[in-house]
Amino acid sequence: MSYRIQxxxxxxxxxxxxxxxxQIISQSKVFSGASTKFGGEPNNQASFLDAGFPGQLPVxxxxxxxxxxxTGIGLNAKINKYSVFDRKNYFYGDLPTGxxxxxxxxxxxxxxxxxxxxxxxxxxxxxxxxxxEQDAGKSxxxxxxxKTMLDFNRAGVxxxxxxxxxxIRSPEEAGExxxxxxxxxxxxxxxxxxxxxxxxxxxxxxxxxxxGEGGYRPKxxxxxxxxxxFVMHAIEIEAHRQVDLYESGNKVLQETRLFDPINQETRPxxxxxxxxxxxxxxxxxxxxxxxxxxxxxNIRQNLPELPEQKKARFMKxxxxxxxxxxxxxxxxxxxxxxxDAVQGQDAKKVANWIxxxxxxxxxxxxxxxxxxxIKAKDLGALVGMITSGTISGKIAKEVFEIMxxxxxxxxxxxxxxxxxxxxxxxxxxGIIEKVLQENTDKVKEIKAGKEKLKxxxxxxxxxxxxGKINPVLxxxxxxxxxxxxx
Amino acid sequence: MTDIxxxxxxxxxxxxxxxxxxxxxxTSAYIKKMEEKRHLNAFITETPEKALEMAxxxxxxxSKGHVGKLEGLPIAIKDMFCTKGIKTTAASRxxxxxxxxxxxxxxxxxxxxxxxxxxxxxxxxFAMGSSTITSYFGVTKNPHNENCVPGGSSGGSAAAVxxxxxxxxxxxxxxxxxxxxxxxxxxxxxxxxxxxxxxxGVIAYASSLDEPGVLGRTIKDCAHMIEVMMGYDxxxxxxxxxxxxxxxxxxxxxxxxxxxxxxxxxxxxVPSNWESALTFLKERGAVIVDIEMPHTEEAGMVYxxxxxxxxxxxxxxxxxxxxxxxxxxxxxxEMYMNTRMLGFGQEVRNRIxxxxxxxxxxxxxxxxVPAQKMRSLIKQDFDKAFEKVDVLFSPSVPIRPxxxxxxxHGAAKGRFNDTYLMPSCxxxxxxxxxxxxxxxxxxxxxxxxxxKVLDVVEEIK
Numbered sequence: 001m002s003y004r005i006q007x008x009x010x011x012x013x014x015x016x017x018x019x020x021x022x023q024i025i026s027q028s029k030v031f032s033g034a035s036t037k038f039g040g041e042p043n044n045q046a047s048f049l050d051a052g053f054p055g056q057l058p059v060x061x062x063x064x065x066x067x068x069x070x071t072g073i074g075l076n077a078k079i080n081k082y083s084v085f086d087r088k089n090y091f092y093g094d095l096p097t098g099x100x101x102x103x104x105x106x107x108x109x110x111x112x113x114x115x116x117x118x119x120x121x122x123x124x125x126x127x128x129x130x131x132x133e134q135d136a137g138k139s140x141x142x143x144x145x146x147k148t149m150l151d152f153n154r155a156g157v158x159x160x161x162x163x164x165x166x167x168i169r170s171p172e173e174a175g176e177x178x179x180x181x182x183x184x185x186x187x188x189x190x191x192x193x194x195x196x197x198x199x200x201x202x203x204x205x206x207x208x209x210x211x212g213e214g215g216y217r218p219k220x221x222x223x224x225x226x227x228x229x230f231v232m233h234a235i236e237i238e239a240h241r242q243v244d245l246y247e248s249g250n251k252v253l254q255e256t257r258l259f260d261p262i263n264q265e266t267r268p269x270x271x272x273x274x275x276x277x278x279x280x281x282x283x284x285x286x287x288x289x290x291x292x293x294x295x296x297x298n299i300r301q302n303l304p305e306l307p308e309q310k311k312a313r314f315m316k317x318x319x320x321x322x323x324x325x326x327x328x329x330x331x332x333x334x335x336x337x338x339x340d341a342v343q344g345q346d347a348k349k350v351a352n353w354i355x356x357x358x359x360x361x362x363x364x365x366x367x368x369x370x371x372x373x374i375k376a377k378d379l380g381a382l383v384g385m386i387t388s389g390t391i392s393g394k395i396a397k398e399v400f401e402i403m404x405x406x407x408x409x410x411x412x413x414x415x416x417x418x419x420x421x422x423x424x425x426x427x428x429x430g431i432i433e434k435v436l437q438e439n440t441d442k443v444k445e446i447k448a449g450k451e452k453l454k455x456x457x458x459x460x461x462x463x464x465x466x467g468k469i470n471p472v473l474x475x476x477x478x479x480x481x482x483x484x485x486x
Numbered sequence: 487m488t489d490i491x492x493x494x495x496x497x498x499x500x501x502x503x504x505x506x507x508x509x510x511x512x513t514s515a516y517i518k519k520m521e522e523k524r525h526l527n528a529f530i531t532e533t534p535e536k537a538l539e540m541a542x543x544x545x546x547x548x549s550k551g552h553v554g555k556l557e558g559l560p561i562a563i564k565d566m567f568c569t570k571g572i573k574t575t576a577a578s579r580x581x582x583x584x585x586x587x588x589x590x591x592x593x594x595x596x597x598x599x600x601x602x603x604x605x606x607x608x609x610x611x612f613a614m615g616s617s618t619i620t621s622y623f624g625v626t627k628n629p630h631n632e633n634c635v636p637g638g639s640s641g642g643s644a645a646a647v648x649x650x651x652x653x654x655x656x657x658x659x660x661x662x663x664x665x666x667x668x669x670x671x672x673x674x675x676x677x678x679x680x681x682x683x684x685x686x687g688v689i690a691y692a693s694s695l696d697e698p699g700v701l702g703r704t705i706k707d708c709a710h711m712i713e714v715m716m717g718y719d720x721x722x723x724x725x726x727x728x729x730x731x732x733x734x735x736x737x738x739x740x741x742x743x744x745x746x747x748x749x750x751x752x753x754x755x756v757p758s759n760w761e762s763a764l765t766f767l768k769e770r771g772a773v774i775v776d777i778e779m780p781h782t783e784e785a786g787m788v789y790x791x792x793x794x795x796x797x798x799x800x801x802x803x804x805x806x807x808x809x810x811x812x813x814x815x816x817x818x819x820e821m822y823m824n825t826r827m828l829g830f831g832q833e834v835r836n837r838i839x840x841x842x843x844x845x846x847x848x849x850x851x852x853x854x855v856p857a858q859k860m861r862s863l864i865k866q867d868f869d870k871a872f873e874k875v876d877v878l879f880s881p882s883v884p885i886r887p888x889x890x891x892x893x894x895h896g897a898a899k900g901r902f903n904d905t906y907l908m909p910s911c912x913x914x915x916x917x918x919x920x921x922x923x924x925x926x927x928x929x930x931x932x933x934x935x936x937x938k939v940l941d942v943v944e945e946i947k
Contacts, residue, residue, distance in 0.1 A: 055687040
């Protein structure tokens with residue numbers, strides 16, 4: 001079912017677009033040589049340019065350009081060979097020059113799309129543009145009762161602003177779009193996608209319209225919604241607020257609002273009537289950015305595999321189902337883990353162990369897969385030991401728990417704990433003989449036709465051997481021994 | 487011994503080379519002259535101790551055989567160039583306590599060539615003006631007539647050169663700010679093609695127009711200095727990678743057969759020596775060609791829209807938050823307003839307000855975009871002219887210096903004050919004027935020909 005909001009008079013449809021700011025992964029900032037490292041002392045990674053000193057000039061960091069092109073290709077978008085940097089003018093304490101260098105009139109990337117999977121199948125969300133700009137510094141309001149502290153370490157870090165078309169029709173689609181986008185930039189290593197650290201930030205544009213109505217109604221921009229969950233919540237809440245307004249005969253103001261996740265509401269920030277005039281115009285300190293076909297093609301050729309491509313390969317090479325492959329590629333780290341673990345192993349089994357036991361264990365301990373105490377190679381080895389019959393599936397679960405605790409490799413654990421499956425028939429026969437001798441009465445009952453007791457014997461044998469005997473082998477040998485007793 | 491400060495920069499270089507005198511002696515002489523002429527208010531900051539220290543170091547280098555192109559020459563720096571550890575104000579109250587922690591590329595090149603820093607010269611506030619009367623640090627007087635302004639905005643540098651308070655000085659041009667005061671103070675001034683001199687460390691007024699340049703007593707002096715300042719700088723994205731020729735060696739006084747264009751629009755008002763100047767050039771073998779520059783009239787308006795639009799955002803950083811003077815306020819906005827009201831003078835505030843209008847959502851399409859288009863047409867005028875001629879020749883400022891009183895009542899806004907200067911700034915072309923007020927404009931990157939012709943023009947009485 002499509003997402004609909006039932007009002008008193010009519011049914012409403014959501015119209016939503018996302019503006020996402022991605023901090024670019026690069027050694028140095030987009031227009032200064034200062035480092036982009038996160039976390040150090042305040043203002044120790046701000047150059048004179050980042051602090052807006054007189055006479056300082058911006059020089060474009062080529063790495064950031066390359067990252068934008070990579071991302072643009074990942075978004076199936078057009079890479080513009082001619083783009084221009086503009087100044088966006090406004091005053092704020094953490095904006096050191098009084099203007100942000102961005103690209104309004106001629107962005108570096110335009111016209112792309114992302115395919116998202118929804119319950120109703122695949123949908124295409126258009127991307128209007130990706131442009132390169134610089135981040136502002138940080139205002140810290142809670143360090144001093146009456147003063148605001150400024151940290152310019154973030155000032156000048158390169159940002160890609162990715163603007164979608166108003167193609168999103170449900171909160172779930174917005175969530176999927178955001179997840180997919182994050183997955184793409186992570187695959188391309190152009191942004192780490194960490195929303196909780198602010199390296200990926202999201203503004204949401206929301207409007208509603210009655211089903212069947214053409215055109216768009218005034219939109220509300222909800223600022224700084226910084227998790228997938230909050231984005232979905234904010235859209236839901238804002239859409240309902242707008243429907244309520246229309247249904248009660250009011251109008252929706254085109255304005256900027258803030259999402260308050262605690263009170264589950266959006267609140268006005270500033271309305272467009274007193275909106276700032278940013279007075280955009282081309283930055284005279286930076287010549288237009290001209291790219292050659294060769295330059296773009298070279299980046300395209302060296303692009304890492306994207307999630308869609310990887311999914312297709314997993315299905316083809318490993319015979320995985322679309323569902324399994326989809327889960328494994330949704331996160332780059334998981335895909336890498338799988339690829340490491342699957343070397344020479346049964347792919348389906350490896351996939352099951354990752355998506356089953358490993359995910360459950362990581363979930364419980366709140367670890368990401370890259371922090372997993374079990375190394376990918378070790379998980380692969382564990383699967384290998386099951387396949388080869390070295391250990392049973394049951395023992396494997398035990399070994400897995402120990403691996404989780406100790407980080408040791410399965411072969412070491414199996415060795416140390418003596419968990420190796422006993423495959424030497426003489427040894428197994430010895431154990432069977434012992435069990436049979438201790439239970440001569442039960443042997444007699446079997447002879448008398450109580451076949452069911454055979455199962456009890458297998459259980460006893462497993463118990464005595466601490467599960468190390470291959471149960472199939474144990475069964476065979478038991479049959480053999482019993483027939484000998486006749 | 488004669489007064490060393492009477493020598494030109496080139497003569498001083500020779501004297502230093504032949505060990506007639508040392509850099510410390512030259513520098514001391516200039517420091518003495520700076521004291522004598524202090525009432526002219528040519529300098530905002532004098533750096534005599536620093537100068538003597540640099541002079542000593544220069545003499546030591548020379549004794550070891552390390553001789554830079556400007557080894558031991560004491561020069562003055564317009565207070566728009568950031569100088570590390572030396573107060574740099576742009577003649578504004580808002581930067582009156584600003585000591586840059588870095589050096590501009592062009593001044594660094596001068597020091598690397600052995601030059602000695604005498605101090606920082608006065609200018610119109612943020613180089614906005616052509617009288618040097620908007621400086622927070624007071625008016626500079628014209629050495630030839632102390633009731634008059636020195637022109638501007640590089641008026642401090644022009645006055646310092648004219649009064650022999652330095653061997654040469656740097657200046658900056660945005661709309662004629664070197665040639666104008668050079669003309670008023672009867673010294674030489676030159677600015678190369680936009681992109682030749684790095685703007686790194688030069689306090690920005692209007693980035694697409696700002697060009698560092700020089701003022702000297704002779705054209706040769708200018709050539710000596712500018713060839714050191716020119717050259718590619720990775721810190722300035724608009725900087726050119728073109729090779730820099732040894733300009734001072736190219737002044738061979740030979741203009742025989744050279745085609746010199748006279749833009750008709752630049753001769754509406756001419757000084758009394760104009761006709762004899764043309765005769766002189768013809769006698770030296772030049773061919774005089776009549777040239778049309780139909781968009782000249784528009785240059786003034788285009789200049790104001792573009793320069794003020796850019797200035798508005800360039801000056802946005804002076805907010806009292808990180809450096810410079812701050813006037814407190816109850817809120818952030820109030821602090822901005824108080825700081826900027828206190829820190830900027832009236833002329834700067836006027837230009838910020840106009841520039842804000844020109845770049846506003848509406849003003850951008852009504853003014854800024856048309857101005858950019860007209861700027862292209864003005865450039866085309868030059869392109870067409872240079873298909874026919876090698877250089878253009880005209881008066882620079884065809885009016886006499888106005889008095890300080892007249893300047894305060896808006897004399898600088900009068901017609902002809904900068905009419906002949908602005909088009910070449912908008913086109914970013916190399917241009918200069920000799921001490922007699924006559925100017926030469928050349929093709930892009932062709933500084934050599936401009937200086938060569940100016941070196942001959944200099945002889946015109």
